[in-house]
Amino acid sequence: xxxxxxxxxxxxxxxxxxxxxxxxxxxxxxxxxxxxxxxxxxxxxxxxxxxxxxxxxxxxxxxxxxxxxxxxxxxxxxxxxxxxxxxxxxxxxxxxxxxxxxxxxxxxxxxxxxxxxxxxxxxxxxxxxxxxxxxxxxxxxxxxxxxxxxxxxxxxxxxxxxxxxxxxxxxxxxxxxxxxxxxxxxxxxxxxxxxxxxxxxxxxxxxxxxxxxxxxxxxxxxxxxxxxxxxxxxxxxxxxxxxxxxxxxxxxxxxxxxxxxxxxxxxxxxxxxxxxxxxxxxxxxxxxxxxxxxxxxxxxxxxxxxxxxxxxxxxxxxxxxxxxxxxxxxxxxxxxxxxxxxxxxxxxxxxxxxxxxxxxxxxxxxxxxxxxxxxxxxxxxxxxxxxxxxxxxxxxxxxxxxxxxxxxxxxxxxxxxxxxxxxxxxxxxxxxxxxxxxxxxxxxxxxxxxxxxxxxxxxxxxxxxxxxx
Amino acid sequence: xxxxxxxxxxxxxxxxxxxxxxxxxxxxxxxxxxxxxxxxxxxxxxxxxxxxxxxxxxxxxxxxxxxxxxxxxxxxxxxxxxxxxxxxxxxxxxxxxxxxxxxxxxxxxxxxxxxxxxxxxxxxxxxxxxxxxxxxxxxxxxxxxxxxxxxxxxxxxxxxxxxxxxxxxxxxxxxxxxxxxxxxxxxxxxxxxxxxxxxxxxxxxxxxxxxxxxxxxxxxxxxxxxxxxxxxxxxxxxxxxxxxxxxxxxxxxxxxxxxxxxxxxxxxxxxxxxxxxxxxxxxxxxxxxxxxxxxxxxxxxxxxxxxxxxxxxxxxxxxxxxxxxxxxxxx
Numbered sequence: 001x002x003x004x005x006x007x008x009x010x011x012x013x014x015x016x017x018x019x020x021x022x023x024x025x026x027x028x029x030x031x032x033x034x035x036x037x038x039x040x041x042x043x044x045x046x047x048x049x050x051x052x053x054x055x056x057x058x059x060x061x062x063x064x065x066x067x068x069x070x071x072x073x074x075x076x077x078x079x080x081x082x083x084x085x086x087x088x089x090x091x092x093x094x095x096x097x098x099x100x101x102x103x104x105x106x107x108x109x110x111x112x113x114x115x116x117x118x119x120x121x122x123x124x125x126x127x128x129x130x131x132x133x134x135x136x137x138x139x140x141x142x143x144x145x146x147x148x149x150x151x152x153x154x155x156x157x158x159x160x161x162x163x164x165x166x167x168x169x170x171x172x173x174x175x176x177x178x179x180x181x182x183x184x185x186x187x188x189x190x191x192x193x194x195x196x197x198x199x200x201x202x203x204x205x206x207x208x209x210x211x212x213x214x215x216x217x218x219x220x221x222x223x224x225x226x227x228x229x230x231x232x233x234x235x236x237x238x239x240x241x242x243x244x245x246x247x248x249x250x251x252x253x254x255x256x257x258x259x260x261x262x263x264x265x266x267x268x269x270x271x272x273x274x275x276x277x278x279x280x281x282x283x284x285x286x287x288x289x290x291x292x293x294x295x296x297x298x299x300x301x302x303x304x305x306x307x308x309x310x311x312x313x314x315x316x317x318x319x320x321x322x323x324x325x326x327x328x329x330x331x332x333x334x335x336x337x338x339x340x341x342x343x344x345x346x347x348x349x350x351x352x353x354x355x356x357x358x359x360x361x362x363x364x365x366x367x368x369x370x371x372x373x374x375x376x377x378x379x380x381x382x383x384x385x386x387x388x389x390x391x392x393x394x395x396x397x398x399x400x401x402x403x404x405x406x407x408x409x410x411x412x413x414x415x416x417x418x419x420x421x422x423x424x425x426x427x428x429x430x431x432x433x434x435x436x437x438x439x440x441x442x443x444x445x446x447x448x449x450x451x452x453x454x455x456x457x458x459x460x461x462x463x464x465x466x467x468x469x
Numbered sequence: 470x471x472x473x474x475x476x477x478x479x480x481x482x483x484x485x486x487x488x489x490x491x492x493x494x495x496x497x498x499x500x501x502x503x504x505x506x507x508x509x510x511x512x513x514x515x516x517x518x519x520x521x522x523x524x525x526x527x528x529x530x531x532x533x534x535x536x537x538x539x540x541x542x543x544x545x546x547x548x549x550x551x552x553x554x555x556x557x558x559x560x561x562x563x564x565x566x567x568x569x570x571x572x573x574x575x576x577x578x579x580x581x582x583x584x585x586x587x588x589x590x591x592x593x594x595x596x597x598x599x600x601x602x603x604x605x606x607x608x609x610x611x612x613x614x615x616x617x618x619x620x621x622x623x624x625x626x627x628x629x630x631x632x633x634x635x636x637x638x639x640x641x642x643x644x645x646x647x648x649x650x651x652x653x654x655x656x657x658x659x660x661x662x663x664x665x666x667x668x669x670x671x672x673x674x675x676x677x678x679x680x681x682x683x684x685x686x687x688x689x690x691x692x693x694x695x696x697x698x699x700x701x702x703x704x705x706x707x708x709x710x711x712x713x714x715x716x717x718x719x720x721x722x723x724x725x726x727x728x729x730x731x732x733x734x735x736x737x738x739x740x741x742x743x744x745x746x747x748x749x750x751x752x753x754x755x756x757x758x759x760x761x762x763x764x765x766x767x768x769x770x771x772x773x774x775x776x777x778x779x780x781x782x783x784x785x786x787x788x789x790x791x792x793x794x795x796x797x798x799x800x
């Protein structure tokens with residue numbers, strides 16, 4: 001090379017020097033790892049609380065922060081709303097923050113992540129709950145034990161639930177009217193459900209979908225599995241937890257309670273699971289519902305409120321959304337999920353989990369206690385975007401403006417159907433959910449696809465559950 | 470060759486390669502040193518050159534070389550972010566090479582790449598030729614902006630819109646098809662439909678880049694060549710096949726190399742539109758990397774998949790350059 005200022009060999013040499021220097025720098029940096037917390041101003045001694053961005057609106061977040069400051073002026077708090085599409089996405093982002101060295105002290109975690117966080121990152125709340133038992137008595141008296149049990153892991157309490165949603169069934173009144181049907185009974189069955197869907201389809205034309213469902217852990221196949229007295233994974237209860245039940249719940253309510261749920265052996269290739277998939281497959285074939293992949297909750301409010309969908313499973317969170325979409329309380333109503341072998345419902349709850357990395361555990365506990373107060377929860381859940389975990393808050397006044405008329409269903413799903421339980425969410429929940437979504441799509445692709453897909457689901461679930469998390 | 474000469478784009482002329490080949494005798498070296506005597510080669514100037522090059526070299530080393538080396542190292546460990554990494558050796562590679570989801574994702578990615586790149590280049594080329602034809606200047610600007618516009622949008626937001634458009638039950642695409650009597654197409658709910666939707670969403674966003682390259686390439690083709698061909702009686706199609714395409718081949722090479730590298734790393738469109746489904750039919754390699762790492766906390770295995778993808782991209786790119794010697798013509 002004659003026209004260059006630098007020979008190729010020299011360039012290579014300098015490049016190698018540069019690479020060597022960078023590699024050395026990398027090794028040096030890795031020795032005592034620099035983290036995002038080392039950025040000036042990041043670690044200002046505040047109690048950092050990560051929430052799912054859309055869980056609370058800005059006003060509610062302000063109320064949370066300002067209200068807490070009034071009670072605890074000595075504790076600085078910083079709310080870190082993490083924008084995420086769903087819980088799985090949210091957990092991924094929290095784990096990324098932890099890997100970056102900016103772990104929050106508290107994380108808002110739903111049932112999907114309770115065991116994952118409890119097993120790997122969480123701090124049991126037992127000692128604080130025992131210490132402040134007198135203060136917590138009114139809280140536990142107001143919260144259904146099923147919700148509390150869903151927040152326990154291997155005998156320890158990991159969160160105080162502040163909200164929950166059970167999969168009840170929303171029905172569009174205008175669509176019912178066009179079909180000449182009445183609101184179904186409380187005790188309706190899946191056969192009644194099919195008959196209703198057929199009537200809706202007949203009276204609402206081709207561009208109408210009677211039943212809309214999403215393909216995910218909450219509100220997808222699982223409520224149908226629960227109604228058929230089965231589950232995705234074998235369910236049992238961990239021992240322990242007596243310290244809590246004996247302290248806070250009367251005899252009748254603590255009977256049969258344990259130290260939290262265990263989900264172990266997969267049941268995907270069982271006959272009862274296959275029955276559920278066969279039923280859903282028949283609905284798809286008959287064009288009575290969306291295909292699983294087509295269902296996406298993001299446009300659901302729009303199509304339901306405009307009468308293009310008749311029925312969909314949702315929790316109390318939907319009342320606020322439908323109200324915002326312009327629906328009047330009389331435009332829709334809510335019923336239990338249709339029964340099959342049982343009337344058991346699935347639910348998901350959420351609360352704050354304390355992370356092991358936190359150096360401000362006592363302060364974090366104060367915040368957890370604060371958010372479980374009724375006046376605070378009233379401010380947080382003013383918009384009816386969820387069902388408060390406190391029974392006394394689910395009252396007529398709350399639903400007068402937004403509806404539905406049968407709002408009692410929301411809490412009765414726990415009170416009147418005490419077998420209702422959380423969605424199966426072991427520590428391997430992310431992989432379990434992925435596999436469920438993937439194989440459900442394949443299972444419902446054609447009438448003969450159910451059993452082969454369930455066999456593959458079973459195999460993959462077994463592999464996932466054997467994996468150490 | 471002097472310092473003022475402009476080098477042609479592409480491989481060096483044969484004589485340069487030949488002259489460089491005789492390294493053993495040292496004759497070439499001596500010749501270059503004697504010519505270089507006319508150039509500035511003081512120590513200060515060399516230092517200046519190094520200083521100018523340093524930011525780029527450091528950038529490449531820090532942001533490309535170190536992460537690649539890091540990924541290779543990480544692929545030999547089991548790591549879940551929370552606890553310290555544990556040595557795994559080749560176990561991660563054994564695991565992923567027997568995992569049907571990983572293997573299917575490689576197949577899907579290659580199918581996607583073939584469809585998307587072919588369609589993207591074809592659409593971009595046809596539109597570039599059309600826009601480069603006779604039309605008012607303002608209209609040409611409108612078309613150029615319109616075709617480039619999707620490229621500046623976020624792939625995720627485009628995919629959200631596409632998801633709505635392609636919805637089987639409520640989407641406008643099926644509604645439009647219905648108005649002309651075509652039955653509802655299961656865009657996102659059948660294996661072929663889902664792949665088609667992902668490819669369409671991707672191509673719609675990406676073809677603007679190739680389009681701009683082709684417009685630039687077309688402008689470098691001398692008008693006289695086309696005029697001469699016209700005088701010889703060549704038809705429009707013949708002119709494009711015999712003149713435009715060969716002279717545009719260097720641009721085609723660049724567009725295809727960039728297109729293939731991008732397509733092999735596709736993530737947002739299948740992630741948002743289909744979540745990899747139905748089944749695994751649209752699950753791509755980068756989706757598997759994301760899911761394995763960030764959803765299942767298996768960073769070692771995810772890195773191993775990343776290393777395999779890196780090797781695949783390198784191999785495909787090398788193959789393209791090797792083939793380009795035969796099919797790419799430089800003026």
